[in-house]
Amino acid sequence: METGLPQFSPLDRDIRVNVCIVGAGIAGMTCAYLLARTGRSVVVIDDGPIAGGETGRTTAHLTAALDDRYYEIEKLHGKDGARIAAESHSAAIDRVENIASLEEIDCDFERLDGYLFLGGDSKKKALDREHQSTRGAGLDTEMVDKIPGVPFESGPALKFPRQAQFHPLKYLNGLTRAILRDGGKIYCGTHADKIVDGEPAEVTTADGHVITADSIIVATNTPVNDWLIIHNKQAAYRTYVIGCLVPKGSIPRGLYWDTPDPYHYIRLQDAPNAADSEILIVGGEDHKTGQADDSAVRFGRLEEWSRKHFPMIQSVEYRWSGQVMEPVDYMGYIGRNPGTDKHIFVATGDSGNGMTHGTIAGILLTDLVLGLKNPWAALYDPSRVKLGAASDYVKENVNVAKQYKDWLTEGDVTDASQIAPGEGAVMRRGSKKVAVYKDESGTIHERSAVCTHLYCIVDWNSTEKSWDCPCHGSRFDPYGKVINGPAIAPLQPAPSDPRPS
Ligand SMILES: Cc1cc2nc3c(=O)[nH]c(=O)nc-3n(C[C@H](O)[C@H](O)[C@H](O)COP(=O)(O)OP(=O)(O)OC[C@H]3O[C@@H](n4cnc5c(N)ncnc54)[C@H](O)[C@@H]3O)c2cc1C
Ligand code: FES
Structure with missing residues (x-):
């Protein structure tokens, strides 16, 4: 993806740093910026360009109006949890504004009011509940009869004053400048192949170079270091x-x-x-x-x-x-990686609020890496278990289990001649499934259709020209290179054709 930001060469040697950050989206770059400000030696690696992931695709609302609703958050996380959610997202908007001002980043930051209005079958009661819960959480929301000036009959709406919008690529451009000024290093085109805890912890790149670090932050939108625990929860x-x-x-x-x-x-x-x-x-x-x-x-x-x-x-x-990434209990996962890891941290599960969430990750993970207490840590703890979210947990995991049926179904096509140039389709080959991509010149490229995370069958995405996994969201380019985790390895070579040639 072309982002227009400065790009950097791949890592070409082994290095030792205080903190290695994997992923140069808003979460990773905010962590890098704040940690470099404290004088820590920081390196960011990304297998694509800076902001080439979801940060380059965002619509960049900066808001504490959370899309899962405060009355739901309050049910699962209590009044204190809802208050911390409101406080942390509001603080994130302030922090973006402060950083933009301090670093003189011209990123079109603009304070605006936000309005939640009724659609579909929703009833005014839902807005009233949200009004009550947001006020309880400390937000200065207000019910209005209609949204001023919009060209449709909005009906009543809940106003969230002083939210914001900005241009994330311009903002990350400014963060890049500041990270380099503070001694940080950034390597693009550098895929993390293996991430192992220890003293020091280690990231091994696809080219075989090793980064040793006191702490590693995995900010790859969905973690590529964890196989199951987090991916069952989002x-x-x-x-x-x-x-x-x-x-x-x-x-x-x-x-x-x-x-x-x-x-x-x-x-x-x-x-x-x-x-x-x-x-x-x-x-x-x-x-x-x-x-x-x-x-x-x-x-x-x-x-x-x-x-x-x-x-x-x-x-x-x-x-x-x-x-x-939608977490089953509405709050993102920011903190120490679940399990026994001591020096590996993750930021994921950011719903449609990843701009503020990525900024919260920067603030919270900087404290955790430095060994400081942070009052938001328990709410975002990736190891938390919320019994109240059990039905959503079961629903999502039943949905995942159902996807394995694709091993038994026929392919989308029976022959590559049925695929249009520039498109892909899954074909059955004996007991195996093959991801077949026909490029614009008509050349066929085949890979195994088995996702390298937990072996579901990938599907073709004709808008993005990618192979997408229906189980936990891994994505691969038309030639099988991994674009989104949790998979960390490419699609394997296609099984050979058993038919006589
Ligand atoms: C269409 C759309 C609209 C949205 N609108 C909003 C909005 O209005 N407001 C809002 O707050 N949020 C919004 N979001 C959500 C928000 O954009 C994301 O949550 C946020 O950008 C995620 O940032 P990130 O840093 O976690 O991940 P990313 O930006 O995806 O960065 C992760 C990086 O990790 C890299 N990576 C992955 N695996 C590896 C590996 N193995 N080795 C090296 N690098 C790796 C990737 O290349 C990528 O650059 C929207 C999202 C979308 C898709
Ligand atoms: S099996 Fe988990 S993402 Fe594919």
Whole structure:
């Protein structure tokens, strides 16, 4: 993915540092920035470019309005948990603002009000409950009769004052500059192949170089060092976004979300090279990763919904999708890796709030790495077990178990001639399944269709041109190279064709 940020050469030797951070998205880069400020020697490695993961796909609402609702958080984590959730996400917005100001990062940071409004079958009662719970959690929310100035009948809405938006790539560009100034090192194109705890702990790269460190932070969006514990407690969802051209000033700047599940998330951005226009960014239509490949239908529904609510839309200029990790008990996992690891930390499970969550990870993990106490640590502890979340836990894991049926089904096609150039499909070969990609020139590329995490069968994603695993969200490029964990290894070579040639 092209991010326009400065990129760095791959690591070409063994090194020793205080802290090694795997993943150069908002979580990893915020950790690197804050730790480098304390004088620790810090290295960041990423197997792609900086911000080439979900941070480059975000719609960048900076908000303490959590998409799982405070009344649900309160049920599972108590009033104190809800209060810490509100406090930590609000503090994250402040921290982004402070860092942008301190480091003079011109990242279009803008304070805006956010509005949660009713959609689908939702009833006003849900807004009232959220109003009560958010106030109890310490947020200054207010019920309004309608959202001021929007071109549709919003009905009553819950106002979250002084939320924000920004440009994450410009922000990460500024963090990069500051990390380097403070002595940090960044290596792109450097895949972490193995992450092992110890004194020191070690990351071994795909090129065989070893980084030894007092602490390792795995900020790969979904951890690539853990096989089961965390991945049983969260699920990967794909979400879709369109960017529509609208006349400047025709919609008030703000953050807007509706209440159905999946919900729509909406904001405005200045249009590049068009002073009289803005881009209305609308997202939604989520589904579990690898469990649907109907993006044209989803983009169509998003456009239909957007045009109905914002009739001033002139054209749809952008379409993209990305992945979010949904924890079963609504709170992300930030802290020491579960199990026996002492020096390995993770940040994951950030729902649709990964901008603030990644910033919380920076604040919290800096304290934990330095051995300091942090009042948010228990709420985000990756080892926590919430009995109240048992039904969601079972539901997600039953869903995963069902995906193994794909071992027994027929393939999507029976012959590679049925695949269009630039597309992929899974084919059955005897008892095995093969991921077949036909490139634009018609050349066939085959890999095993078995995900290298826990052996589910991958599915073709025609929007992103990737192989997506329906079990825990691992993704691979058309040639089998891993894009998203938890898989850490590429798709294996395809089983040979048993038919006589
Ligand atoms: C369409 C969309 C809209 C969103 N909108 C919002 C929003 O409005 N507000 C909000 O707060 N959040 C939003 N989110 C969520 C947010 O974007 C993400 O949660 C956040 O960007 C995750 O950041 P991260 O640093 O954890 O992961 P990433 O940005 O994905 O970074 C992880 C990095 O790890 C690297 N990596 C992975 N495996 C390895 C390995 N083995 N070796 C080396 N490197 C590796 C990857 O290359 C990647 O660069 C949205 C997400 C999507 C997809
Ligand atoms: S991501 Fe777990 S089996 Fe594929």
